[in-house]
Amino acid sequence: MEPTGLMLPGGFNPDRDPVPGEASTTPPIVWGPRDHRQIPFPANRSSRKSDLPTFCFRFRSRLPVAMATSRLGVGETLGALNAALGPGGPVWLKETRARHLRARDFLAPRRALQARFGDGQVPERVVHAVAGLQGPGVAPVLRCAPTPAGLALQLQRSAVFERVLGAVAAYAAPAVSASPGPRVILHCPALRGAPCALRLSQLRAVLVADHLSRALHTHGVSVRLVPAVRDPHMLTFLQQLRVDWSAASERAATEALRSSAFAKLTPANDRGALPLGVLGRVCLKELVEERGRTAGYDPNLDNCLVTEDLLSVLAELQEAVQHSPEDSSLGLAAAPDAHADSCMVVHVVSCEEEFQQQKLDLLWWKLDDQAPLRQKHLVCGPVKVAGAPDTLTAPEYYELRHAQVCKASALKHGRDLAQDPAWTETFGVLAVASIKFEMLSTAPQSQLLLALADSSISTKGTKSGTFVMYNCARLATLFEGYKRNMEQGLYPTFPAVNSLDFSLLQDEGEWLLLFNSVLPFPDLLSQTAALACTAPGLHITARTEMVCKFLVQLSMDFSSYYNRVHILGEPRPHLFDQMFARLQLLRAVRKVLHTGLAMLGLPPLSHI
Structure with a gap:
């Protein structure tokens, strides 16, 4: 008996060859109830454009009412298509180029199908399953057909237009997760200075942090922004940039951190050797070794000079971790350590600030037993200006534009x-x-x-x-x-x-x-x-x-x-x-x- 399946042709390059879906001289195959023939992918291509080949599977039944009212999704459709192929990794791709969309909306590439089905054949039952695909959020399928590029699928476009354009608001908002995840503290150190000293790489970090904050808020994630801006000129500049950031009301208390710092300062025989304004020196080498250089810490991290300003920064971060917003799932009576475990601190820094920020992280862990375990660094790459000095500041850049x-x-x-x-x-x-x-x-x-x-x-x-x-x-x-x-x-x-x-x-x-x-x-x-x-x-x-x-x-x-x-x-x-x-x-x-x-x-x- 012949094996049931779709034969995959060789030698086809979808990026080089004409758009799949053109007319083929391969005769159409009509399926009977007990047919076990192979479905060959068309190998001959003419210059004449046409629809998908005639040997394709069509599905036109109406969707159930409950299914028709759900929002269609690309992710849901791709998930259902991949599931229809059976166990294995994802295979289907959504088309985006206009020339491909003339013939298909989704494609399971030929090489991926060959890897999945080894013998170069896609079982008939799989093709039938794809052609009859239904499910919540799954776009209605019109037809599924073999092409030189692979298995091509086209949607019922009129039905998709109707479903999407009949519920426009649903497609302009994300699906808010029932469990949005941990609270996020976004820390942008660049905002502690004055705008006149803000470099372009720091401006980039500020804009990334602001955009990320908006994206997280849209998904229902509780976000706390640090630092609260104190400089009135920086606040004015942020308003010009339409950056939504909080202003400072009062300075966080540093007494507890100061006591912890003095207890862990490296003994110094000559206190006068320390720079002016420095309270002492803390060795971070042990922490670097403990957390492992493979985690990404700079191996050159050694000692950290502790100052009042540094303790003030840590105190503000500490207060942000312990702050419990009204919408927090923890509730107001949660234990202090529960706050630390339920949040993630993301330090959004320029590449020039990364080394100093790593010092701050380790110092926080050294001085505060309740420091959050999840601290991540989002490091923004350098900003180069063609034909201009590197000294261009953010306000000068704004005035130029x-x-x-x-x-x-x-x-x-x-x-x-x-x-x-x-x-x-x-x-x-x-x-x-x-x-x-x-x-x-x-x-x-x-x-x-x-x-x-x-x-x-x-x-x-x-x-x-x-x-x-x-x-x-x-x-x-x-x-x-x-x-x-x-x-x-x-x-x-x-x-x-x-x-x-x-x-x-x-x-x-x-x-x-x-x-x-x-x-x-x-x-x-x-x-x-x-x-x-x-x-x-x-x-x-x-x-x-x-x-x-x-x-x-x-x-x-x-x-x-x-x-x-x-x-x-x-x-x-x-x-x-x-x-x-x-x-x-x-x-x-x-x-x-x-x-x-x-x-x-x-x-x-x-x-x-």
Whole structure:
């Protein structure tokens, strides 16, 4: 008897060869109840485009009511697809490129299938299981077919449009976990100085900490920010940057730490040998050896000079650990050591501050028996400026970007609007958007190279924050145009969403916006807030670059679609159905865009 399965062809490179799903000369195979034939993957490819091959499995049954009301998810769909293949690691991939999405939405690559099924065949039962896939959060499947690239799957796109666009708010928010995890204390040492001394690498750490705080808050995680800012000039600068950070009310008490420090100071025969203002010296070598250099501590750590300022820093961290917020799952009567065990301290530091921060960690453990066991370092890489001195400070960088925004606006509008109160906030938002997208679009641990030329803030440059804000304003103009025409009686009022015909959304740019932007947005928010709380080692990474990259790509896809498709057409009744379906899609895009900007502390703009 012939083995049942899908034969996998060799020699195909999906990145080099034409898009799978093109016409094939392989004859279609019709399955009977007892058929045990192999399903060969098509190897011949012509230049003529067509749909998926005819030998594919289709599934069109309606979903149960309870299932139809749940939010669709990329993660849930991928999980179900991988489970359908049986035991083993993940195989399925979500497509993102427009040229691939013309033929498929998900792909199980040929080589991965060969590795999974050894003999080069995918069992018939597996293909049937994938084609009939259902489950909470799983997108409805239209068909599953073998292609030269592997097993290709296409969704019931009209049904997906209907499910997603009928519940837009659900896709602009993360799924808040019932158990959000430990409390997080975000410590950013750069905020203890004055803004005039703030280096660009320190500014990067501040912006990373602020963005991470917003992401964690969105997921229901209790976050405490340290230090509370004392310098009024720093507070003003943070407000300019739209960084949400707490201000100081009173200084934490240091008496207990001082007593512990004096008890553990290294004896010194000559107290006058210590620098002025230093209380004593503490040896950290033993702690470094105890915790292991493999954890990431610098092997050169030895002695630490204890000062009043250092004890003040530790006292503030100590108070933050012991602080029990009202929403804490521990309750107000929790024991002090329970607070330390239930929280994680994340020190967000520039690479220049890392060595000193490691000293502080070890000193805290040395002096305080209740110091939290989980202390992690999120170290931000260096910031280099092309063609500029390394002495450029954060306020100087802000003033430069603000002046460039004002200059670009004057060139666009033909007059200087910098003194116009109506534009003051707009220019400030654009300057901050430019800075945040520059600082946050690169993974925080990587080196960042800044270009200070005027062209870096142009709305024509697709990588800039001003480009994202420009498209945000275009969306606002679009909906304002619809509202104005409706008030003039040219368009009818917006109909109920459940009456819209989403089968009219046939343009590939429309599916690109929904499938790459709206549908995966909740998963993106979850990944941004993910911290490896229990991972070994001193250092931790965060995906703070994801939101900026996502918003840039969303803006590029929207801009391409908006430039090509006329949304607000002529006021003719037979055109209204398609117009309203498109407007509902762009409502979802706008909601996602505004939510993403809020994660960066940026308000949406209606004009530029």
